[in-house]
Amino acid sequence: MTAKTGTMIIFSPTGTTKKILHAFCSGLEINNMRIIDLTHINRLTKDIEIVKEDIVVIGMPVYEETIPEVVMDTLRKIKGKGQQAVLIAVYGNIGYGITLKQLEVIASNAGFTVIAAASFIGEHSFSNEDVAIAKGRPDNDDLRKAREFGIEIKNRLIGTTDFESVQKLQLPGSLPLMARLLPKNSARFFTKDPIVDMNKCSLCGACVKVCPMSAIEEKTLHIDSDKCLRCFACVKRCTKNARKIIFKKKFFVTKVLKIQGKKRKEPEFFYNV
Numbered sequence: 001m002t003a004k005t006g007t008m009i010i011f012s013p014t015g016t017t018k019k020i021l022h023a024f025c026s027g028l029e030i031n032n033m034r035i036i037d038l039t040h041i042n043r044l045t046k047d048i049e050i051v052k053e054d055i056v057v058i059g060m061p062v063y064e065e066t067i068p069e070v071v072m073d074t075l076r077k078i079k080g081k082g083q084q085a086v087l088i089a090v091y092g093n094i095g096y097g098i099t100l101k102q103l104e105v106i107a108s109n110a111g112f113t114v115i116a117a118a119s120f121i122g123e124h125s126f127s128n129e130d131v132a133i134a135k136g137r138p139d140n141d142d143l144r145k146a147r148e149f150g151i152e153i154k155n156r157l158i159g160t161t162d163f164e165s166v167q168k169l170q171l172p173g174s175l176p177l178m179a180r181l182l183p184k185n186s187a188r189f190f191t192k193d194p195i196v197d198m199n200k201c202s203l204c205g206a207c208v209k210v211c212p213m214s215a216i217e218e219k220t221l222h223i224d225s226d227k228c229l230r231c232f233a234c235v236k237r238c239t240k241n242a243r244k245i246i247f248k249k250k251f252f253v254t255k256v257l258k259i260q261g262k263k264r265k266e267p268e269f270f271y272n273v
Helices: 016-028 069-076 099-109 140-158 177-181 206-210 250-262
Strands: 005-010 032-037 055-061 084-091 113-121 268-271
Touching: 005 016, 016 055, 016 084, 016 140, 055 099, 069 099, 084 099, 099 113, 113 140, 140 268
Parallel strands: 005 032, 005 055, 055 084, 084 113
Antiparallel strands: 113 268
């Protein structure tokens, strides 16, 4: 089988997941690729989305070892018609937990046949001047591996015709003890709202545009803490460094991040075709 059309489903506030998926799709060599970008709250919908293309690629960042809760309802509304699906999780060098398993359940329930999955590393959303964890990732080596993953899937599709006999993909993953103990949205317990320093701010509005939850008021640039995901896209995209990531429990958080970031983790790949 050769896939001629495809659908990319993505959530990527800081752009790391988007980089990986575009590199993967360049290796897959599908020119007609439809993109369903769920990154902004206005694009999250409860309407059923029917995928008709030959193959679907779902890419999600890892939040607290899981799929971001904000996109779950929308993902469950996407429906397929037996097409092949590739799943990609992007995490900040700590762990992807149950993200791939969650994606596999969602994709299977949607009617897709999951043929492969992968985990990649992106710069951790908490990475700052005090602790750099997976800084600059995905780097050139990560993107090269993503392209090669796409090429591998393309070649495997060419050599496979009977997808009905494909067995369920066996994916690793579990929630570590800390993730099980902490409440949802625990990032709020460890970080403060990234308030703006008006002495540095140029009023360009970039932070307002990139916020996936529309949590930043356009005129005052004040952040609605209840809406904030702590993705820190507003910090990463600010060219004037007018916003910072500030930890509430600095000693504990920086110590854990430095330990986790000490060893460079590499992408993992899983196939059943």
